[in-house]
Structures are given as structure tokens and as C-alpha cells.
Amino acid sequence: MRAAVIQFGGSNCDRDVVHVIEEVCGADADLVWYKDGLNRAYDAIVLPGGFSYGDYLRAGAIAARTPIMADIIRAAEKGCLVLGICNGAQIAAESGLIPGVFTINAYPKFLCKPAYLRVENTTSPFTRLYSEGEVVRFPIAHKEGRYIIPAEELKRLEKEKRIAFRFCDEAGNVTASSNPNGATGNITGVLSEKENVLVMMPHPERAAEEILGSADGKKIFDSMIAYVEES
Amino acid sequence: MKFEVVITISLKEGMLNPEAEAIQRAIAHLGFGVDHLRKRDQYRITLDAVDKQEAEKIAGSICERLLANPVIHTYEIEVI
Numbered sequence A: 001m002r003a004a005v006i007q008f009g010g011s012n013c014d015r016d017v018v019h020v021i022e023e024v025c026g027a028d029a030d031l032v033w034y035k036d037g038l039n040r041a042y043d044a045i046v047l048p049g050g051f052s053y054g055d056y057l058r059a060g061a062i063a064a065r066t067p068i069m070a071d072i073i074r075a076a077e078k079g080c081l082v083l084g085i086c087n088g089a090q091i092a093a094e095s096g097l098i099p100g101v102f103t104i105n106a107y108p109k110f111l112c113k114p115a116y117l118r119v120e121n122t123t124s125p126f127t128r129l130y131s132e133g134e135v136v137r138f139p140i141a142h143k144e145g146r147y148i149i150p151a152e153e154l155k156r157l158e159k160e161k162r163i164a165f166r167f168c169d170e171a172g173n174v175t176a177s178s179n180p181n182g183a184t185g186n187i188t189g190v191l192s193e194k195e196n197v198l199v200m201m202p203h204p205e206r207a208a209e210e211i212l213g214s215a216d217g218k219k220i221f222d223s224m225i226a227y228v229e230e231s
Numbered sequence B: 001m002k003f004e005v006v007i008t009i010s011l012k013e014g015m016l017n018p019e020a021e022a023i024q025r026a027i028a029h030l031g032f033g034v035d036h037l038r039k040r041d042q043y044r045i046t047l048d049a050v051d052k053q054e055a056e057k058i059a060g061s062i063c064e065r066l067l068a069n070p071v072i073h074t075y076e077i078e079v080i
Helices: A014-024 A067-077 A087-094 A151-159 A218-230 B018-029 B052-067
Strands: A002-007 A028-033 A044-047 A081-085 A101-103 A111-119 A135-142 A146-148 A163-168 A187-191 A197-200 B002-011 B041-048 B073-079
Touching: A002 A014, A014 A028, A014 A218, A044 A067, A044 A087, A067 A081, A081 A087, A081 A218, A087 A101, A087 A197, A111 A187, A146 A187, A163 A197, B002 B052, B041 B052, B052 B073
Parallel strands: A002 A028, A002 A044, A044 A081, A081 A197
Antiparallel strands: A101 A146, A111 A135, A111 A163, A163 A187, A187 A197, B002 B041, B002 B073
């Protein structure tokens, strides 16, 4: 698998993602500055976390309107995997790659702590190595992570099994008290219609090695690599 | 012709606005009783258009494509 990790002004998790893909998972990754555009075909594109454009206007809103996003939307339409993490999730939602929006947390402060997630989908290219209902622990680090989606579109997401992760407690119960940001239905990972785009607020790249306290996130990258190698 | 356009972006009715709630609580701490507080973003833009209708149309496109997110926002346009 060769992945492009897109750097916008203000991205700050780009090198962590490259480290995990290359050093931890043994695949290839290129850092791509957004102004350079996509100059070759990639199996996967990662929109990393950070604070692109200082979160001006709405988090992700300005990066979503840069020309490279048009290239990324076209690549996604052709089946390229696109993973949006944290600010990358906000950018992907703002650019219409998935429905809904990530907006300011119900309690409007920056949250930086580990969170438990329940794996809801195990068929996508990103989640196939997990088992259904598996509880994983990833760090979250955001102020604008509350997922909002109109009720009708939510029904469709649920029917099509496009919710990848929900916040839960350590035992896997999806409860109001285990919802750190007030997201609709505790949702914090959403898939596109064809399941080749995953956006999520938690950081799998910060939970990909045991030395960091959790290696649960490595399976996302390993799933992507396995999917690309099979197809 | 130059037109001055005022664009106001609001959260849809009923949407949780934690920032407005925090501001309302701070007003209460000062001893003022406030029943309801809404916070809106306002942009004042000068643009070129042939007439008022076109100025409104351009401002509408700017709202649709950038300033508002239709999932959570409504917008109002006033050409001065």
C-alpha cells in the first residue's frame, strides 16, 4: 500500500501517521504538501489531525475548499481509500465526503484524554480486522468533535451500517456518560456509502504501539493494508 | 457597480449552542436576568454586481459554498 498523507498549513499529526504506516506497519507513505497536489496514484489518502487554518470559520472549513480536496474527492469516487482523522474528519465532513458535521463540543472545551470506542462495523476496508462489538481505546484531542446529522440521514447511516465507532464505557455500553463531546448517538466514526472513506475524531495513529499505552489503532492501518493487497 | 452586503449566519432554531449558553450564564453572574441569548456571525462584504439581485445571488453562493454549513446553519442576506 502506498498512502499520501496530506499536509495543510496547521496539520500536526501528519508525521505521526507516516511513522505508523511506514515504521510500525511496513507500508509506504508520502507526505504531500497541499499546494503540490496529487501527482501520482495512491491506494490510500490520509487527512491527518491538526488545526488547519487555525480552525478559522469552522474547523476544517477552509482546508475543505482547497484545490487538492477536489482531487481527493475524485480519487475517493474511484475507490481510493480516504481516512480522515480528527481535523481530517472535520475537513472530510466539510467537503461532503460523508454526511453530517463535527461541531463544538457540548461542553465547549478542548478534550485531550483516552476514550473507549465500540466497533460497530467490521466489513469496511478500515475495520475488517476488528470483531463486532470489540471495545478499543484511542486518545481523543478536540474541541469541535460533536457529530451532528439530521434524523433522516442518521436512519440511513444506521440502516446501511455506516457507523464505524461509537463512544462507550470500558465494558462497551454506549451511554450518555461515556459520550465525551455530546455527539449524536455517541457516533465518532462514520463511513461513506461505498465504505472507502472513514472519518473519525479519535486518533488511531496515537494508539498504534504498546509503548504509547494502546496498540488498538494499528488494526485500522493493518486493515487498510490487507484490503489494498487483496484488491 | 459596488454593493455592500451584510450576511448573517445563525445556528438553526433548537440547535445546542454551548458558547451562547456560557455567555448567558456569565451575564447572569453579573446580576442581569436574561431569558434567551442567541449569537450570530455577521459579515459585511463589498462586491461588484450589475444590480441588487445579482449582488444577492453572489452573496447566496458565498453562503452556500463557504460561510454556512447547511446541516447546522441558516443565513440571511441584506444588500445595503
